[in-house]
Amino acid sequence: MLSTGIRQLGFAWSMLSGRRFRVGDVLALADDMRATLQEFGSAGDGAGDMLTAPDPEIQANLTERRLRRTVRNAARHTPYYRHLFERTGVDPASVSPATIASIPPTPKGALRSMPSAFVSDAARPAVAAQTTGTTGVPTTVWFSQYELEITAATSALALMLVTGLRTEHVWANCITTRSIAQYLAERSVPMTGAGYVPIGPVDPRIALDRLATPVHLPGKRPQITHLNTTPSYLAALVQEAERDGWTAADFGLQEIHVGGEILTDALRDRARELFDAPVTDGYSMTEIIPVAGQVCAHDHLHVAADLGHVEVLDPVTFEPAAPGAVGSLTVTPFLSYRDTTTLLRYVTGDLVRVLPEAEKLDCEMAAVPATSRVLGRVTGSDLTTRDVLELLQAERALPLPTRYALEETGDAAGPVLHVVAERADRTLLARIEGRVADLALPLSGVNLVEDPADLSAPCRVRADLREHTFHTAGRRM
Amino acid sequence: MSHALRGALALDAAVLVTVGLAVAYLAKVRMPRPPAGLFVRSDIVIMVALLVIMPFAYLNMPAAVVCTVFGLVVFVGLQATLAPVIGGRTAMVAATLVCAFEVVAYFAGWSTALMVVNDGALVIVAAGVTNMWVQTAMKPSLVAGLAAALVVYDTVATGLASVTSDFMHLVNGIPFAPMLAARYAPEPIMLGLGDTLMLTLWPLVAIKSYGRVAGICAVVVDMLLMAAVFAGFASGAITWIPLLTPLGPLIVAQYLYWRRRTPVVVPVRAPLEAALRASYGEDEPADGTWVALHEGKVVGRGDSPGAARRAAREAGVAEVPVTALGRP
Numbered sequence: 001m002l003s004t005g006i007r008q009l010g011f012a013w014s015m016l017s018g019r020r021f022r023v024g025d026v027l028a029l030a031d032d033m034r035a036t037l038q039e040f041g042s043a044g045d046g047a048g049d050m051l052t053a054p055d056p057e058i059q060a061n062l063t064e065r066r067l068r069r070t071v072r073n074a075a076r077h078t079p080y081y082r083h084l085f086e087r088t089g090v091d092p093a094s095v096s097p098a099t100i101a102s103i104p105p106t107p108k109g110a111l112r113s114m115p116s117a118f119v120s121d122a123a124r125p126a127v128a129a130q131t132t133g134t135t136g137v138p139t140t141v142w143f144s145q146y147e148l149e150i151t152a153a154t155s156a157l158a159l160m161l162v163t164g165l166r167t168e169h170v171w172a173n174c175i176t177t178r179s180i181a182q183y184l185a186e187r188s189v190p191m192t193g194a195g196y197v198p199i200g201p202v203d204p205r206i207a208l209d210r211l212a213t214p215v216h217l218p219g220k221r222p223q224i225t226h227l228n229t230t231p232s233y234l235a236a237l238v239q240e241a242e243r244d245g246w247t248a249a250d251f252g253l254q255e256i257h258v259g260g261e262i263l264t265d266a267l268r269d270r271a272r273e274l275f276d277a278p279v280t281d282g283y284s285m286t287e288i289i290p291v292a293g294q295v296c297a298h299d300h301l302h303v304a305a306d307l308g309h310v311e312v313l314d315p316v317t318f319e320p321a322a323p324g325a326v327g328s329l330t331v332t333p334f335l336s337y338r339d340t341t342t343l344l345r346y347v348t349g350d351l352v353r354v355l356p357e358a359e360k361l362d363c364e365m366a367a368v369p370a371t372s373r374v375l376g377r378v379t380g381s382d383l384t385t386r387d388v389l390e391l392l393q394a395e396r397a398l399p400l401p402t403r404y405a406l407e408e409t410g411d412a413a414g415p416v417l418h419v420v421a422e423r424a425d426r427t428l429l430a431r432i433e434g435r436v437a438d439l440a441l442p443l444s445g446v447n448l449v450e451d452p453a454d455l456s457a458p459c460r461v462r463a464d465l466r467e468h469t470f471h472t473a474g475r476r477m
Numbered sequence: 478m479s480h481a482l483r484g485a486l487a488l489d490a491a492v493l494v495t496v497g498l499a500v501a502y503l504a505k506v507r508m509p510r511p512p513a514g515l516f517v518r519s520d521i522v523i524m525v526a527l528l529v530i531m532p533f534a535y536l537n538m539p540a541a542v543v544c545t546v547f548g549l550v551v552f553v554g555l556q557a558t559l560a561p562v563i564g565g566r567t568a569m570v571a572a573t574l575v576c577a578f579e580v581v582a583y584f585a586g587w588s589t590a591l592m593v594v595n596d597g598a599l600v601i602v603a604a605g606v607t608n609m610w611v612q613t614a615m616k617p618s619l620v621a622g623l624a625a626a627l628v629v630y631d632t633v634a635t636g637l638a639s640v641t642s643d644f645m646h647l648v649n650g651i652p653f654a655p656m657l658a659a660r661y662a663p664e665p666i667m668l669g670l671g672d673t674l675m676l677t678l679w680p681l682v683a684i685k686s687y688g689r690v691a692g693i694c695a696v697v698v699d700m701l702l703m704a705a706v707f708a709g710f711a712s713g714a715i716t717w718i719p720l721l722t723p724l725g726p727l728i729v730a731q732y733l734y735w736r737r738r739t740p741v742v743v744p745v746r747a748p749l750e751a752a753l754r755a756s757y758g759e760d761e762p763a764d765g766t767w768v769a770l771h772e773g774k775v776v777g778r779g780d781s782p783g784a785a786r787r788a789a790r791e792a793g794v795a796e797v798p799v800t801a802l803g804r805p
Contacts, residue, residue: 001514001515001516001517001613002519002520003517003519003520004511004514004515004517005514008511008512008513008514029513032513032514032515033512035515036513036514039614040510040614043512043513044509044510044512044513044514045509045510046511046512047512047513049512209781209782209783209784211783212782212786212787213782213783213786213800214782214797214798214799216748216797216799218746222748222797223797246787247790249790250786250790252797471781
């Protein structure tokens with residue numbers, strides 16, 4: 001208890017000062033938390049404050065201090081920013097949350113084009129993570145051993161304190177094994193004492209079979225209790241399970257966590273109905289780790305301010321988006337968590353709506369800053385990815401994962417929406433067109449195709465990052 | 478009965494009150510816990526190190542500094558113990574009043590009042606501190622280890638050297654003295670706070686870890702030890718004793734006894750046991766077939782474990798079966 005207390009003080013000091021953590025202490029703290037939960041069933045008093053400062057004034061003060069350190073370090077050690085500050089004449093010492101707009105935002109393309117220029121001269125790069133590259137060119141992000149260990153340990157603390165993961169649970173990951181999220185999960189989940197099953201994005205029939213397979217391990221529930229995946233792979237699982245007659249009683253799922261893509265209300269409800277488990281929507285991306293967000297019960301995306309500075313910028317002017325306006329999430333991960341690939345004002349390209357001033361937060365995460373859920377990417381029109389997916393996934397006759405393409409034809413009414421359907425039938429088309437009219441979506445037409453190759457542009461989803469196995473699944477006899 | 482024996486009896490009574498209060502506190506009150514952390518071996522090492530070092534340090538400090546240190550201990554101990562019972566603010570006020578009274582009593586020369594109030598404060602603090610340890614999951618093995626270490630310490634510091642005796646004289650009659658006292662110098666009747674803590678701690682840990690019977694036995698052992706010491710005083714055979722020298726081995730012996738009596742039960746996984754005893758009869762599965770087994774019977778088949786589990790559910794088996802590829 002005394003040594004844990006000293007570790008907690010050290011952790012709090014690093015959190016408050018923005019200085020580096022002592023890796024051994026944070027790992028030991030995660031272990032202490034696991035032991036505490038195992039002994040008492042709950043964390044002690046004030047555990048919630050371990051991960052985030054509860055007072056907005058303290059939080060603002062901390063953010064300023066952390067941001068200053070991060071900017072100073074980037075200007076001194078990161079080649080891209082050293083040149084940027086020289087070119088623009090901005091004094092790094094003058095940058096604060098109020099004056100951060102003096103730093104030009106970092107576009108995704110800059111990192112994609114020369115990832116090494118973003119690696120700090122003082123860094124010890126250890127692991128390269130590549131984004132999935134659904135747009136065609138992956139982005140490389142280097143991480144140090146320090147970053148990975150700190151992120152894994154703090155993730156373990158969050159899994160225990162926020163997600164409620166316990167030693168009796170069994171966590172399955174159905175995300176690509178090449179992703180940094182997978183790398184971190186296979187370290188953080190075992191730290192909580194829970195069992196970890198890396199299934200990967202295999203054939204959904206095999207994944208369903210593994211989710212249903214009894215495990216009967218000592219101290220664990222008899223089946224997998226938590227599933228972590230992407231919305232498109234969840235969609236593939238839902239499609240396969242519905243088609244093959246699986247029911248919630250075949251599984252032991254208690255929670256489903258998704259992230260990395262847009263989760264629609266329709267898919268969330270369909271998955272919850274099928275697996276009889278709540279679906280939690282999260283937000284993160286390789287480049288901005290460990291900054292992450294979670295969608296609350298009121299459908300806000302809450303992104304904690306402890307791990308990075310978050311802005312919402314107009315996607316065209318890069319000025320701060322006004323309340324009620326749509327903007328791109330722009331993130332500066334703090335130095336105490338990210339010392340290798342350093343990013344200042346990184347434009348993620350993920351669009352959100354700034355909450356209108358009149359909208360007061362009264363959800364369970366009200367203390368954490370929030371925006372709307374992610375709306376998707378810029379499409380060239382007012383239509384967002386979420387608009388299209390909500391429209392299409394509400395129609396159960398369309399196959400999952402949803403595949404579509406928008407084609408600009410110059411029509412003032414908007415682009416044409418090409419959608420993959422099992423059968424291009426007129427009744428289905430009429431239903432979709434009716435819904436487009438009801439929702440007043442800016443589309444000039446809808447076209448059903450039966451082959452994804454017939455789409456006007458390729459539609460890539462994370463569920464396509466399929467991994468192969470030699471398993472077979474699953475016929476009853 | 479002499480005044481000295483009445484004093485010794487009063488100290489024994491104070492110890493029993495402490496034990497009783499601590500047991501009642503354990504049953505009724507949950508102390509606030511730190512966000513993370515249990516009482517572990519390193520805590521014992523730190524405690525023993527402090528216990529060995531601090532008396533020497535105190536002997537080289539001015540009495541006012543020693544008084545301040547123990548004043549803080551009593552204040553924090555009282556506040557932490559009383560807060561879950563009467564609320565944080567009231568506990569703060571109560572602790573302040575007690576500490577203020579001790580200081581006033583000292584300067585006013587009310588030595589009996591000082592002794593009685595300080596004894597009362599120490600009883601509450603001892604009940605609270607032992608509960609804090611037990612409620613942060615202090616294990617019997619750790620108490621036994623602490624007791625064993627204290628046997629060595631107390632035998633040397635109290636029995637063979639003059640450290641404890643010098644310390645007693647240093648804190649004699651000052652506010653917040655860490656001694657239960659029935660009479661101050663020149664003929665002091667005192668019991669160290671460490672002795673009180675260990676006499677209280679083991680019954681609590683025994684109750685929590687081994688149950689009520691073990692707790693009652695621990696209290697009975699405490700009482701027998703105190704009775705033996707009292708008899709020693711009454712007969713004139715002893716005039717002082719390092720109490721932990723006999724108490725330590727008694728705690729270790731009780732720990733070893735209850736540990737033997739309470740074997741660690743590793744729960745078996747009944748579904749697996751039943752599956753391994755399953756009788757297939759006519760249902761011998763073909764090669765490559767997965768079977769779902771429940772209560773020793775095949776309740777589903779499939780060409781994968783998930784398919785077999787699902788077949789079991791479709792056959793009306795609500796529990797999660799064991800799956801095996803052919804005969805396990």
